[in-house]
Amino acid sequence: MTYGYARVSSKDQNEDRQLLALAQFGVPPKQIFVDKQSGKDFDRPAYQKMLRKLKEGDLLVMKSIDRLGRNYEEILDEWKKITRDKGVDVYIMDMPLLDTRRGKDLLGTFISDLVLQLLSFVAENERENIRRRQAEGIQAAKLRGVKFGRPELPIPDEFEDICSSWREGKYTAQEAARLLGFSVTTLYRKSKILEK
Template sequence: MKIGYVRVSTKEQNTERQLKKMRELEIEERYIFIDKQSGKDFNRPQYQALKLIIREGDLLYLDALDRLGRDYDGIIAEWKYITRELKADVVVLENETLFDSRKFRSMGDLGKLMEDQFLSLLSYVAEQERKKSKQRQAEGIEAAIGQGIKFGRPKFEITKEFIVVYDAWKEGKITAVAAMKELGIKPNTFYRRVKEIEKMKAST
């Protein structure tokens, strides 16, 4: 039996491109499992459902290896579970030349050895890519800070308008809710600025 697994990281992302490939393989709709969830772990409802029905001799298709997951140690464990314990096969459409467990299976014990080495190499390369990506990200943030770019939400400044509204609130002329509405800010921001004003007044 053919089974397809499709994954995107968020609900907003489109699955159609992956689904098109699965339909071209003539996989029945009921055997195409779709998760709209991060690949950081394997606790995904549709993936877990897939594992409940896959049997010996079945063929699992993935568009790309990272559709299975982002944790490459986990990918190796899942790959071996499917191919060795369940005795099903996995084919990755993005690179069928390398990612087709049937080729390793046909080579017997030598195939298992080659598959282990291949998967270990894959894990190492992926780990190096993750490290490079994090390093590039850190360097990018450092460069942006050096250029004066600020990250996070801008701080709400204490303006003359805020002081006028604050005084009116303090004198009991308006409520705190009315003051926040007038300034267009949330309660935590309002009371944080109130503390700053009162701290400045106390120090003068």
């Protein structure tokens, strides 16, 4: 049996490119497993379901190695679990050297393992670089004065009057917040600013 695996990192990303490639390879739609979550670990429902179905002699096809995951050590462990423990062949479409159907001799296995280690390292390294670049970008934006999060709600003209009435017990916190168009939390926070 031939199975396909596709993964995107979040629910709003589109897996169509991977599904099209798997279909063109000839993987039946019912045998394609798709996860929409991070590749940081292998605790993914479709992936785990696929693993349970894989049997010796099956073929697992993926568009690229980073669809398997992004953690170097875990990718290597999963690869061994699939290819050696289960006896399943793996073909990575973007990297034809990662095709365990060919070169089952010592040299072929060595080349596949070497390429896998290199690509797994690159996938994890790219994940670390993305994190670092994101942190650097946020820091640079903060230095430029960019504010993150929701914009601060303006204080309405009637804020002081409504707050005074609330403190005097004429309004509950919920009523005062509703009149101002705030949440209760925002009412408390802004009233503390007013007190100062």
